[in-house]
Amino acid sequence: MKKENPKLPKTYLILKIIGGLLLATGILLFILSFVIFNQSGEEASRMGMRFGGTCAFIIGIFITFCGFIPNVSKLNVKTTKYIMNQNQDDLTDISTMQGEISAQGTSKVAQAIKEVFDKDGEGKTKYCKYCGKEIDYDAIYCDRCGKKQE
């Protein structure tokens, strides 16, 4: 089976770079505010620098986070695909993405979800409204009393 490896849009890489730079700038400004301004007269500059640094840091975190959104959604798509068709290739991709231990967790989650789906369809039963016998979930007539089920 051919493994598809869609390239992420460059925008997200740029977002990561800009976000990372802003984070670094913010930290740097904050540290510099302690180092550069030693005289008491420059308190305003120091506060301005710290304020700027904090802003850059917060915006940096936000932009970096945005840069990682496609990675997260790609992983979710893979996980959902694996849950639906239990394809071993998808599980391999997931394990590459998030590490072997987590893939074992995904396998367990997939199993649990599949069990829920299975219960919803075949094998599920209900009780006859009239005589109380356990019958198939999609049975139209009760096989003991013969009354029609709604």
Ligand SMILES: [Zn+2]
């Ligand atoms: Zn019945």
